[in-house]
Structures are given as C-alpha cells and as structure tokens.
Amino acid sequence: MTDAAWKPRLIALDVDGTLLDPATQEVSAVVKAAVRSAVEAGAQVVVSTGRSLLGTAPILDELGLTSGVALCSNGAVLVDAATREALSVQTFEPAPVLAELARRLPGAIFATEALGVGSLVTTKFHEHQLHGPQQLATLDELVSGPVPRLIANWVDHEPAEVVDELTGVRLPHCTFTLDHYEPWVTVVPEGVTKGAALEKVRTEFGIAREDTFAAGDGDNDIEMLRWAAHGVAMGQAPETVRAAADEVTGTVTEDGLAAALNRLFR
Structure with missing residues (x-):
C-alpha cells in the first residue's frame, strides 16, 4: 500500500505455513501478539484455512478470536467464531471425484470430512494431517453422501508428482487444490475458494474492497491473495x-x- 496510514478492516489469514509453523506445529508468541494488535485496532480477523472445523477451533483459541467468523475447508464451511458452530456448509457428491483420483493416483489414501465429528478414512492419516477422530471406512462408505471436503494423500510420493499428474485435469463438479508440503489433494464443491467465500463475508460485513488484507502460502491461498486489496505471500x-x-x-x-502485520498495526 502506498498510503502509510492505511489499516485494513478485514484481515484473512491462512493457518498452516502462515500463522502456524508446520515444523513446530505452533503459532509463535510474536505472531499471536501481532494478530492481537490488529484486533485491538478494530480489524476483523478471519482465519481462512483448508482445515476442518475441528482443526480450526484450536487456532481460534490460541489467537483469542471470539467474535466474527472463520472459514474452514477452503471456504466450504463458514463458522461462528464465538460459538464454533457452522453457519453455512457447501457440499458435493464425492463418488465420481474419488473414482477419478483413485485412477490417477494409484495407492492413494482418502478421507472425507464428517462436519464437527472427524473424518472417514480408508487408512489412518498422521495426526497433524487430519484433526479430530478418524474412523476407518470402505470406499463405498466414504462416498455414501455429500461432503464439504475430500482429501487424497498419495503416500510414498512427492508433492511434485501430484502436481505433474493433476495439472490441467478437471475433476467433476468440484474445485481442487494441491499441497506443496504433502503429496495430497484437497477437494471442495465447485466454485468454492477462500477468495469467493471472503467476498461474501466482506459484503455481509459492509467492508470496502480496498480495506481488505490477506496472507497465505499455498495453492489454496491464490484466489484469496488475488481477492485482497493487499495480498501477502509467505517467504x-x-x-x-x-x-x-x-x-x-x-x-x-x-x-x-x-x-x-506490525508494519500496519504498530
């Protein structure tokens, strides 16, 4: 921003790789203090993450965010930051998507989100990858009904291999993003992105487009960074x-x- 006095009113923050260091699985005291300064200055901070609701709630606790909303599952789930209850949920039918991913990523393991409960999984994921209880299920059980999010983890492969396999591919009736830390794919309903969800939040809050800020580090943050008046990519x-x-x-x-943040909210 060219205006040294500019302070955003809506701040969208990714979690893993932005707020939280994947190596330590912690949000540093310095980052917590910076977020707190922004909130105290009157900014509306919206945690915007690919995590499930269960994985997002502890981050809200760490940051002390008890008002406004949070975006989970890449924008498919809108959560009340005070009550931690879902305000809206968008879903898709996972069966055709899973079938195509299983064909393209042989040996991948899968998970679908059971909102507020945990995940159905074909094989157990590491604890830091999925948050909350994991229940073993068959492929048929995974796709027995609509879900807000599906994860494919191509174990024993590199993230770049997933990118090579899926770049340019269209999966049916969904939006998907790739991870640069893990060899996996996150699938949400068609048209759902952090940026699209944040635009709805911005409109409902009555905040001007030029008063928006976002920070992130992953493919699922690209639309959010483009949406913001000032988008910040992590190093x-x-x-x-x-x-x-x-x-x-x-x-x-x-x-x-x-x-x-400290440059804006000293």
Missing part, C-alpha cells in the same frame, strides 16, 4: 503463490506474518 511460498501477491514477507519460521 517459503512457491512462485505461483508469490506471483498472486502484492508483497512477499519472511518465511513462517521467521515470523513473516508478524512483520507484515
């Missing part, structure tokens, strides 16, 4: 994400988010 973000941002800050291990 470790891949070039595709950095290209969508107005600014590149330090890495998550360097508390890059805190540096970007």
Whole structure:
C-alpha cells in the first residue's frame, strides 16, 4: 500500500505455513501478539484455512478470536467464531471425484470430512494431517453422501508428482487444490475458494474492497491473495503463490506474518 496510514478492516489469514509453523506445529508468541494488535485496532480477523472445523477451533483459541467468523475447508464451511458452530456448509457428491483420483493416483489414501465429528478414512492419516477422530471406512462408505471436503494423500510420493499428474485435469463438479508440503489433494464443491467465500463475508460485513488484507502460502491461498486489496505471500511460498501477491514477507519460521502485520498495526 502506498498510503502509510492505511489499516485494513478485514484481515484473512491462512493457518498452516502462515500463522502456524508446520515444523513446530505452533503459532509463535510474536505472531499471536501481532494478530492481537490488529484486533485491538478494530480489524476483523478471519482465519481462512483448508482445515476442518475441528482443526480450526484450536487456532481460534490460541489467537483469542471470539467474535466474527472463520472459514474452514477452503471456504466450504463458514463458522461462528464465538460459538464454533457452522453457519453455512457447501457440499458435493464425492463418488465420481474419488473414482477419478483413485485412477490417477494409484495407492492413494482418502478421507472425507464428517462436519464437527472427524473424518472417514480408508487408512489412518498422521495426526497433524487430519484433526479430530478418524474412523476407518470402505470406499463405498466414504462416498455414501455429500461432503464439504475430500482429501487424497498419495503416500510414498512427492508433492511434485501430484502436481505433474493433476495439472490441467478437471475433476467433476468440484474445485481442487494441491499441497506443496504433502503429496495430497484437497477437494471442495465447485466454485468454492477462500477468495469467493471472503467476498461474501466482506459484503455481509459492509467492508470496502480496498480495506481488505490477506496472507497465505499455498495453492489454496491464490484466489484469496488475488481477492485482497493487499495480498501477502509467505517467504517459503512457491512462485505461483508469490506471483498472486502484492508483497512477499519472511518465511513462517521467521515470523513473516508478524512483520507484515506490525508494519500496519504498530
């Protein structure tokens, strides 16, 4: 921003790789303080994550966010930050998507989100990958009804292999993003992105487009960074994400988010 006095009124923050360091699985005290300063200055902070509702609630607790909303499952689930209850949920039929992913990613394991309960999984995921209880299920059980989110984890492969396999592919009636930390795919309903969900939040809150800020580091943050009046990519973000941002800050291990926020909210 060219205006040194500019302070955003709506701040959208990714979790893993932005607020939270994947290496430590912690939000640093420096980042917490920076978020707190923004809230105290009157900004509406919206945690915007690919995590489920169960994985998002502990982050809201750590940041002390008890008002407004949060976006989970890449925008498919809108949550009341005070009550931690879902205000709206968008879903899709996972069967055709799972069939196509199973064909393209042989040996992948799958999970579908059971809202507020946990996940149905074909094989147990690591605890840091999925949050809440994991219940073993057959493929038929996974696709027995509509879901807000489906995960495919191509175990024993590199993230770049998933990118090579799925770049340019269209999966039926859904939106999907790829991960640069894990060899996996996150699938949500068609047209659902963090950016689209945040535009609805911005409109409902009556906040001007020019008063929006977002920070993230992953493919699922690209639309959010483009949506914001000022988008900040984390230093470790891949070039595709950095290209969508107005600014590149330090890495998550360097508390890059805190540096970007503290410049605005001293």
